[in-house]
Amino acid sequence: MTVTAPDRSIILFGAPGSRAKIDTPALVLDLDAFEHNVALMAETCRRAGIGLRPHAKTHKCSTIAKRQIAAGALGIGCATIDEAEVMVAAGLPGVLITSPLVTAGKIARLARLVEAGGDVMVVADHPANVAALDQAIGATGRTLRVLVDLDLGHHRTGVGTVADGVRLAREIASWKALRFAGVQAYAGHLQHIADHAERLARTRAADALVADLVAELKAEDLAPAIVTGAGTGTHRINAAGSPFTELQAGSYIVMDAEYGGIEYAPGESWPFRPALSVAVAVTSANVPGSVTTDGGTKAFALNGPRPRVASGPLAGAAYEFSGDEHGRVSLPEGTATPALGTVLECTVPHCDPTIAHFDAIHCVRGDRLVDVWPVDARGRRAPLPPG
Amino acid sequence: MTVTAPDRSIILFGAPGSRAKIDTPALVLDLDAFEHNVALMAETCRRAGIGLRPHAKTHKCSTIAKRQIAAGALGIGCATIDEAEVMVAAGLPGVLITSPLVTAGKIARLARLVEAGGDVMVVADHPANVAALDQAIGATGRTLRVLVDLDLGHHRTGVGTVADGVRLAREIASWKALRFAGVQAYAGHLQHIADHAERLARTRAADALVADLVAELKAEDLAPAIVTGAGTGTHRINAAGSPFTELQAGSYIVMDAEYGGIEYAPGESWPFRPALSVAVAVTSANVPGSVTTDGGTKAFALNGPRPRVASGPLAGAAYEFSGDEHGRVSLPEGTATPALGTVLECTVPHCDPTIAHFDAIHCVRGDRLVDVWPVDARGRRAPLPPG
DSSP states (O other): OOOOSOOGGGGGTTOTTGGGGOOSSEEEEEHHHHHHHHHHHHHHHHHHTOEEOOBTTTTOOHHHHHHHHHTTOOOEEESSHHHHHHHHHTTOSSEEEOSOOOSHHHHHHHHHHHHTTOOEEEEEOOHHHHHHHHHHHHTTTOOEEEEEEBOOSSOSSSBSSHHHHHHHHHHHHHSSSEEEEEEEEOOGGGTTOSSHHHHHHHHHHHHHHHHHHHHHHHHTTOOOSEEEEOOTTTHHHHHSSOSOSEEOOOGGGTOOGGGGGSOOBTTBOOSSOOOEEEEEEEEEOOSTTEEEESOOTTTSOSSSSOOBBOSSTTTTOBEEEOSSSOEEEEOOTTOOOOOTTOEEEEOOSSHHHHHTTOSEEEEEETTEEEEEEEOTTSSOOOOOOOO | OOOOSOOGGGGGTTOTTGGGGSOSSEEEEEHHHHHHHHHHHHHHHHHHTOEEOOBTTTTOOHHHHHHHHHTTOOOEEESSHHHHHHHHHTTOSSEEEOSOOOSHHHHHHHHHHHHTTOOEEEEEOOHHHHHHHHHHHHTTTOOEEEEEEBOOSSOSSSBSSHHHHHHHHHHHHHSSSEEEEEEEEOOGGGTTOSSHHHHHHHHHHHHHHHHHHHHHHHHTTOOOSEEEEOOTTTHHHHHSSOSOSEEOOOGGGTOOGGGGGSOOBTTBOOSSOOOEEEEEEEEEOOSTTEEEESOOTTTSOSSSSOOBBOSSTTTTOBEEEOSSSOEEEEOOTTOOOOOTTOEEEEOOSSHHHHHTTOSEEEEEETTEEEEEEEOTTSSOOOOOOOO
16 A cells, blocks of 8 residues: 555645645655754764764654655665565665564565565574574575664664673574675664753763673674664764764654753754644634634643744644543633634654644645655555565 | 455454464454444444444544444544545545534545535534635535534534534534535543443533533524534433434444543443454563563554453563564563563554554454454545646
8 A cells, every 4th residue: 555645735835825724634854954953963973973874663664764865864764564664665776774683574565575676684693583584585595684683772673782792693694695784773762862961971971881782792793783772862973983883863853852851962942943733723712712623632642841832923832632632722811813724833742643633744834735755654554565 | 545455364264273373563443343333333322313424533544334234333433534534435425523623634635525425424523614614615616515513522523512502503504515414513522431320410401502502502493413422431321311313433343442441330340342452562571570572652542541452361461562563562460471472462552543553453353363454544544636
């Protein structure tokens, strides 16, 4: 299943004022801010002499992935086999699946991607998984690059010690259909530490563990070609001297309200700009002091700061969820009740799961809707296998 | 965009043990429990002499809507124009859109549905909206049935007083292309009151307001043909004598963990069975005492009780979210660590937004996967309009 018809909003493309006519609820991407963010992260990595493999779990959108590659990224991170299938089908290079694929069904799908010539890699954290990968890939006559996933204290995936990491790398290298390609070490638990000094100290401690594993691997003649990790929250620290050869940041393309409460660096504010909002419309205005809108818990992620109205006469007003399909906005004192149908653009709580609620991203410049990009890696969109 | 290929799991249909091989994360529907629930609500309404127009916002699935109609439902509730477009296209009768449609784009889409002969109605709570509806429908040469939406204290949508309700009904009846069809009064804020006595008292108080409006309308020669409302939480109270001609319950088809904490009736437990779960797979098992799975905040709704493992050796173990793509399950003492790839079925926090995360519903009987139904009203799936 692929998104063929982008959206009926296409009829408004380029018309003055069309931004305010986008069918709600909708994701709205400010292209100027987005392009600034894409270019800035690419330039930051270039200057630091480090690679960038941005994570597609944020956007699930092959159009955005292509923009990132065009700006210099060396590949794309994917959280799921579904995302990887879409990115490979769209011709994206250097697709790294950043979570272990362990079920028979997912390993079979990975093997089909490899067999079709997809430029894809995967991480692993367990010898049983490595053996299963070799068996499936071996049957295709091709080879698969596999990275050792190292746990930096998040306790989500990864081997827990340097010794286990070396053992697993040796294991990978021992199989006929697999190639040991490097190390992944992603510190998800460090990305949102608000205090910069603490984030710096803990990131450096995590870096030391990664450096240990890299050194041990080199000593074993298993020098990792790729050392990948880091997110938007620690990218600057990791870019400024770390064992990493590349960064996996994702959120920087659009930012979200979560990063508003995090100290970028001493005396510096975030150079990435909030580029994404959720547009909702006023659908009821019978209760004095508030209006109801058409965006509820099916339009916003709940794991992040509460949305706020981003601009216009109600700017700053907080969003109160009023069920799965509705939201409520209290009117700031002295504000006139907006007319039914008024579109309010709201801040995004946590970007990844908010984007995953939508089929399309509405791209705007100024007051104009100029494009619609399908969130084509959302859900399960790969075709049925033969048979 | 329509779901044409259901799912690659189709290759397992009917095979013994295929339930445990469903590709994760996945929605799993126990057909025996689901069919019990559909039949029981239909029978409850029949016995009470009240109609049933179940709400499709719960399932967003035309296959389920057809099952409900086959069991005797007189129509289908829809929260959005997107849902209504899918249900009408699938041939469902009596589609009632239960939130006001106020933007120009949505009213135009509603007019297209009416023009195409769709059996569709909508609620309204404001004269300006009624005027806009008449203008759009008038241009089609058809008529549209419109219900007055009455606010029962939720303060989400609806007119706030009986007098406003009568005025709006008169307004609807005065337009050429509109027909006054009745009253909607949905008490979303009463559905989850845990204590039965309190839920009963507050529902009866709300009923009194509805009865007042109905009486006033009759006195004005505007007798409402339809009086619609109620949800799963208050259905029994509303069915046992109320001003309603029909119920709008939705959650009863699958139930969810939210209803676990709510007293059904004095001395009685819920007769509807939990029919839905989210299947996840163990993807990492390197941390003693816990395992990581492939279901995070993109697979479960967050506005409900935390998921638990529903069956098997880890039954009852609580789910801890570990990001958008991962969950963690602590192993009960004495439990062996499950093998990588082990599928765990988990309870559903809040059914509506959980279902809305998925493209497909995997239907099982016993240990077998027997069907896959597309969640075809998820997202925006209607074709582009001409031009």
